[in-house]
Amino acid sequence: MTLSERMLKIDRRIIFxxxxxxxxxxxxxxVGLPIKISPEVRSIYEYIESLPERSVFLLSIDFDPASKPExxxxxxxxxxxxxxxxxxxxxxxxxxxxxxxADQLLTQVAQEMGKEDGKDYVFLGWSSGGTAVIISMxxxxxxxxxxxxGGKATKGIPVLEGVQxxxxxxxxxxxxxxxxxxxxxxxxxxxxxxxxLGGGCxxxxxxxxxxxxxxxxxxxxxxxxxxxxxYESLVGQKGRAVAGMDAQSATHFAIIVLVAICNxxxxxxxxxxxxxxxx
Amino acid sequence: MIFxxxxxxxxxxxxxxxxxxxxxxxPHPSSELLLTSATKWLQIIGGFALVLGITSLFHQHAVKxxxxxxxxxxxxxxxxxxxxxxxxxxxxxxxxxxxxxMTGFGWVYxxxxxxxxxxxxAILAFFIASAAYRSFRARSREAAVLLVAAVIVMMGRVxxxxxxxPLSGDVSQWILNVLNASVRRAILIGVSLGAIALSFxxxxxxxxxxxxxxxx
Amino acid sequence: xxxxxxxxxxxxxxxxxxxxxxxxxxxxxxxxxxxxxGVSVGxxxxxxxxxxxxxLIYKPIVEQEEIALLIPVAxxxxxxxxxxxxxxxxxxxxxxxxxxxxxxxxxxxTISAFILKQVEDTVRPLLSMAGGDGxxxxxxxxxxxxNLNAIIILIGVSSVLFYFFFSIEHSGPGKVVxxxxxxxxxxxxGAAFGYTVMARMSLLIGRLTDLIEFSDASYGHPTxxxxxxxxxxxFLLARxxxxxxxxxx
Numbered sequence: 001m002t003l004s005e006r007m008l009k010i011d012r013r014i015i016f017x018x019x020x021x022x023x024x025x026x027x028x029x030x031v032g033l034p035i036k037i038s039p040e041v042r043s044i045y046e047y048i049e050s051l052p053e054r055s056v057f058l059l060s061i062d063f064d065p066a067s068k069p070e071x072x073x074x075x076x077x078x079x080x081x082x083x084x085x086x087x088x089x090x091x092x093x094x095x096x097x098x099x100x101x102a103d104q105l106l107t108q109v110a111q112e113m114g115k116e117d118g119k120d121y122v123f124l125g126w127s128s129g130g131t132a133v134i135i136s137m138x139x140x141x142x143x144x145x146x147x148x149x150g151g152k153a154t155k156g157i158p159v160l161e162g163v164q165x166x167x168x169x170x171x172x173x174x175x176x177x178x179x180x181x182x183x184x185x186x187x188x189x190x191x192x193x194x195x196x197l198g199g200g201c202x203x204x205x206x207x208x209x210x211x212x213x214x215x216x217x218x219x220x221x222x223x224x225x226x227x228x229x230x231y232e233s234l235v236g237q238k239g240r241a242v243a244g245m246d247a248q249s250a251t252h253f254a255i256i257v258l259v260a261i262c263n264x265x266x267x268x269x270x271x272x273x274x275x276x277x278x279x
Numbered sequence: 280m281i282f283x284x285x286x287x288x289x290x291x292x293x294x295x296x297x298x299x300x301x302x303x304x305x306p307h308p309s310s311e312l313l314l315t316s317a318t319k320w321l322q323i324i325g326g327f328a329l330v331l332g333i334t335s336l337f338h339q340h341a342v343k344x345x346x347x348x349x350x351x352x353x354x355x356x357x358x359x360x361x362x363x364x365x366x367x368x369x370x371x372x373x374x375x376x377x378x379x380x381m382t383g384f385g386w387v388y389x390x391x392x393x394x395x396x397x398x399x400x401a402i403l404a405f406f407i408a409s410a411a412y413r414s415f416r417a418r419s420r421e422a423a424v425l426l427v428a429a430v431i432v433m434m435g436r437v438x439x440x441x442x443x444x445p446l447s448g449d450v451s452q453w454i455l456n457v458l459n460a461s462v463r464r465a466i467l468i469g470v471s472l473g474a475i476a477l478s479f480x481x482x483x484x485x486x487x488x489x490x491x492x493x494x495x
Numbered sequence: 496x497x498x499x500x501x502x503x504x505x506x507x508x509x510x511x512x513x514x515x516x517x518x519x520x521x522x523x524x525x526x527x528x529x530x531x532x533g534v535s536v537g538x539x540x541x542x543x544x545x546x547x548x549x550x551l552i553y554k555p556i557v558e559q560e561e562i563a564l565l566i567p568v569a570x571x572x573x574x575x576x577x578x579x580x581x582x583x584x585x586x587x588x589x590x591x592x593x594x595x596x597x598x599x600x601x602x603x604x605t606i607s608a609f610i611l612k613q614v615e616d617t618v619r620p621l622l623s624m625a626g627g628d629g630x631x632x633x634x635x636x637x638x639x640x641x642n643l644n645a646i647i648i649l650i651g652v653s654s655v656l657f658y659f660f661f662s663i664e665h666s667g668p669g670k671v672v673x674x675x676x677x678x679x680x681x682x683x684x685g686a687a688f689g690y691t692v693m694a695r696m697s698l699l700i701g702r703l704t705d706l707i708e709f710s711d712a713s714y715g716h717p718t719x720x721x722x723x724x725x726x727x728x729x730f731l732l733a734r735x736x737x738x739x740x741x742x743x744x
Contacts, residue, residue, distance in 0.1 A: 008413075010412075012409040012412075013517065013518065015405070015408050016409065018408075019696075020405070023696070023700055027700065027703055027704060027707060028707070033439055034442070035438050036441055064396065065393040065396040066397060066698075067400075068393065068397055068701060069397070069697050069701020069702070072701075096538075096539055096542050096543075097396070097535065097538060097539070097542075100375040100388040100392075100393075100538075103375055103376065104375065107379075125546060125550075127322055127546055127547070128323075128328075128543065129324075129325035132325060133318075133322060135600065136315070136318040136319055136322060139314055143315060144322070145550075146551070146559075147550050149374075186608055187601075188600070188604060191607055191608050192303075202694050203690040203691065203694030204690065204694045206690055207455065207463060207687045208467075208687075210460040211464035211616075213456075214456065214639060214648075215612055224690070224693055224697055225693070225697035226436055226437070244697065244700040245438050246439075247700045247703075248437050248693065248697065248700065249439030251404075252436070252440065252693070252696070253434075253437075255411055255433060255692055256430055256433055258408060258411060259412070259426065259429075261412075262411075262416060263417055266417075283584075284584045284587070287588070288587040289591070291588060291591040291592055291595060292591045292594055295595030296595040296599040296602075298599060299595075300598075300599040300602045300603055301599075303600075303603035303604065304603065319564070319567075320564075320566065320570070321593070321596060321597075322547075323551050323552060323568060323571060324571045324589065326543050326547030326548070326551070326571065327571030327572070328571075329539065329543055331574060331575065333539055334575075336536060350525070353529040354529065356526055357532050357533035358533060359533065360529070360533025360537065361536050361540075364533070364536075364538055364541065365537045365541065368537065368545075373541050373542065373549075374545075381498065386498055386502055387537075387538075388538060389506075390501075390502030390503070390505045390506045391505060391506070391509065391530070391534050392531070392534050392535060394507075394509050394510050394705070395530065395531035395534065395535075396531065397698070397701065397702055398509070398510045398513040398702050399513060399531065401699045401701065401702040402513065402516060402699075403698065404695040404696050404698060404699035405517055407691065407695045411692070421677060424681040425681040425682070425685040428683075428689070429685035429689045429692075430689075431685075432685065432686045432688075433692055433693070437693075449637055451686075452637070453637060454682060454686050456644075457639055457644045457647055459682070459683045459687075460639075461649075461650075461679060462652075462679050463683065464613050464617065464648070464651075465655035465656045465659075467613060468656065469656060469659050471605050471606075471610050475602055475605060475610075478601060478602050481594060481598050482598055489590060490590055490591065491577070491583075491587070491590065
């Protein structure tokens with residue numbers, strides 16, 4: 001076998017090792033390169049900045065532990081921002097296996113910012129039905145969620161004063177990892193109930209949401225860990241997302257180099273085969 | 280009997296489908312009340328649908344254990360994990376934390392489910408790298424275009440790439456906001472048209488595979 | 496040993512067992528995989544009971560006397576008859592209801608959100624060129640809302656839509672349009688691949704961050720010890736497989 005053939009058939013565990021090292025080393029020895037803020041993340045930040053105090057901010061934590069590394073930092077940064085602006089935070093989830101995680105992160109940030117359950121925020125929890133929950137909330141929030149996650153009746157909670165349905169929400173953000181996610185919130189929510197909608201999502205589905213961003217159906221998009229890092233920088237509290245950016249840089253360059261090497265050997269092999277066919 | 284088994288379900292689909300498609304355009308309060316009730320009902324029925332999915336999984340592994348097929352010991356591990364979680368959930372009344380303290384159920388969630396599910400998906404990173412090395416070759420002009428676009432976006436979306444070549448950040452933003460947006464828009468329009476056509480076929484009974492439940 | 500330390504050891508162990516799959520499929524991975532499915536199913540059942548049965552069915556019917564909710568409960572129970580071969584046909588009513596309502600709800604909303612609004616946004620920017628004081632044309636490539644980009648978007652949307660229209664032959668001028676569509680598609684797929692790589696790497700970064708966090712002395716260095724245990728277990732399993740005589744079939 002020629003060198004090209006051997007290199008093209010290399011044991012994949014060597015590639016695994018390369019990726020593992022490219023991820024581990026920058027996490028242990030960070031460099032901290034500057035992060036440029038993209039317009040789609042900035043527009044969400046500026047919209048929240050413009051909201052008056054005690055506006056109702058709905059955060060739908062539509063992801064499960066599989067997408068935690070990308071969307072958990074987004075949720076934390078957004079909640080810190082919302083609490084700093086003294087907005088009334090209504091949190092919920094449409095993904096059953098994300099319920100515990102959503103409850104825990106909301107409690108953690110609320111404690112950190114000195115906010116009170118029932119007065120400054122409420123966690124509605126999860127309800128089955130997916131998109132039916134969105135329509136149900138748009139018709140009558142108290143029918144969709146008769147009680148909050150702790151079992152307390154939602155009617156009469158101070159934080160939900162004056163809120164009858166999604167029409168009374170000032171700004172909603174869905175942090176989605178798939179379906180139901182940002183698209184469902186637009187189609188079954190904003191289309192009829194006319195609240196402002198922003199989106200956060202994993203890197204896999206981010207490119208698919210750009211048509212909605214361009215048409216103004218969502219007013220901003222926080223894409224993946226990079227988007228979370230940008231938002232953390234805007235809020236001024238750097239967390240896990242910013243810390244992971246160096247590893248992200250290293251792994252991306254590793255992939256680019258691997259693809260370049262593979263193409264180099266592929267073309268040299270094709271040249272060799274062409275020459276041997278001619279002779 | 281044929282009417283009860285085949286025609287009546289199809290009739291229900293058609294009536295409910297047309298009713299709720301028309302409901303969107305009728306702003307009358309009774310139409311809104313219909314929507315409120317229907318979506319509340321769907322929430323409850325959705326829960327039963329989840330139960331259906333779960334019980335089929337039970338059945339699959341129960342058969343494996345009963346027949347002592349290869350690897351039935353692992354099916355026992357599956358049941359053990361499920362029973363422990365159910366017991367913890369019953370003790371904690373289904374809550375991960377009570378009065379600020381983590382319950383046993385919360386412990387199982389945070390230290391078992393979250394790491395397990397997270398790692399299952401994290402190992403995909405290794406496979407995408409190995410797959411990229413094995414098969415991401417510029418075999419044709421179109422593949423070369425794909426490759427170049429991928430490299431630009433991969434470089435432009437990390438701080439190191441923007442630091443080394445600032446233009447890569449701007450170009451990748453343009454690719455995403457203009458070129459990618461236009462393609463995704465076309466795909467979105469096309470897929471939505473297809474989905475609506477399928478929905479109409481279902482409503483008018485041309486497409487019946489969703490019914491299932493026995494012969495006929 | 497308190498609950499958090501025990502949890503750190505459990506989480507680290509399970510993470511390393513699943514990572515061991517990268518070396519080779521092995522019993523440790525299979526154990527963790529089946530445990531994941533079991534715990535996940537258990538969690539789903541508890542949540543369904545807590546959120547749906549207690550909060551949506553029991554409390555409203557018994558405490559607020561919304562008897563009408565017995566109808567969806569009945570429909571849901573009909574769905575479960577799918578498991579009884581003699582009565583499975585009754586589940587058709589439940590599915591007919593769900594699918595009917597679902598399709599009915601989705602059709603007008605999808606038309607409005609994904610077709611009309613998207614087509615409107617493709618065409619409307621072109622109107623901005625004809626302002627009160629004659630034709631203007633902004634050429635800033637970096638501004639997605641500029642007129643040049645609006646034209647590029649229009650070309651992209653129409654050529655890709657044309658490419659997927661297989662009812663007529665892509666020949667002559669049609670071939671040019673289809674080829675343009677293919678070029679746009681390839682660029683978009685390249686961007687999608689780049690983002691998918693970014694997403695997958697982020698997931699790995701997240702897990703390794705947790706492993707590093709749990710390697711701390713306050714938990715008793717679980718990462719280090721369990722790494723040694725996992726490697727030793729893999730080594731012993733490989734030795735045992737070598738020493739076993741090949742099974743007769």
